[in-house]
Amino acid sequence: MDKYVQQSIDARKQAFLDTYEIEDESLKVKINTLFKKIEELGNTSLDSLDFEKKFASSSLNKEYTDLFTEIATKSKIKENVNCSFEEEKNNNNTLDEIASETKYIVKEATLPARRRAREAFDSKLRDTPLGKIEQIGNTANVFRRFFKK
Numbered sequence: 001m002d003k004y005v006q007q008s009i010d011a012r013k014q015a016f017l018d019t020y021e022i023e024d025e026s027l028k029v030k031i032n033t034l035f036k037k038i039e040e041l042g043n044t045s046l047d048s049l050d051f052e053k054k055f056a057s058s059s060l061n062k063e064y065t066d067l068f069t070e071i072a073t074k075s076k077i078k079e080n081v082n083c084s085f086e087e088e089k090n091n092n093n094t095l096d097e098i099a100s101e102t103k104y105i106v107k108e109a110t111l112p113a114r115r116r117a118r119e120a121f122d123s124k125l126r127d128t129p130l131g132k133i134e135q136i137g138n139t140a141n142v143f144r145r146f147f148k149k
Contacts, residue, residue, distance in 0.1 A: 006042065012035075015109040027067075049118075064106070
């Protein structure tokens with residue numbers, strides 16, 4: 001498996017483990033089962049861009065968010081985690097609000113992997129004929145600005 005894909009998967013899992021004290025054994029089993037499926041998807045991916053595309057369009061993405069919400073409602077937040085999420089949970093907010101906060105946490109946890117995927121995509125795009133045309137156009141614009149001065 002690509003090391004960046006593995007890092008992305010690990011970041012998603014750490015989002016659970018670093019935030020919550022998960023004591024419920026059934027939740028631990030659900031986490032392990034879900035991440036086995038996610039790792040299977042990772043093993044079929046060419047690179048982090050491919051993985052992120054596949055993950056985003058798969059049912060695993062919803063499963064992950066739903067499990068995060070379930071854990072948020074059933075587990076205690078670790079004391080060393082200092083965020084507004086704990087306040088929201090203590091204020092008995094609705095599941096929609098918890099789900100919204102969960103999506104934010106997931107988005108932040110996966111940001112480095114998504115950035116690498118975007119950079120890889122941009123790099124591949126530059127190697128296409130369309131990308132070469134864009135590079136030529138950018139170079140021409142630089143020369144035009146230089147010679148106008």
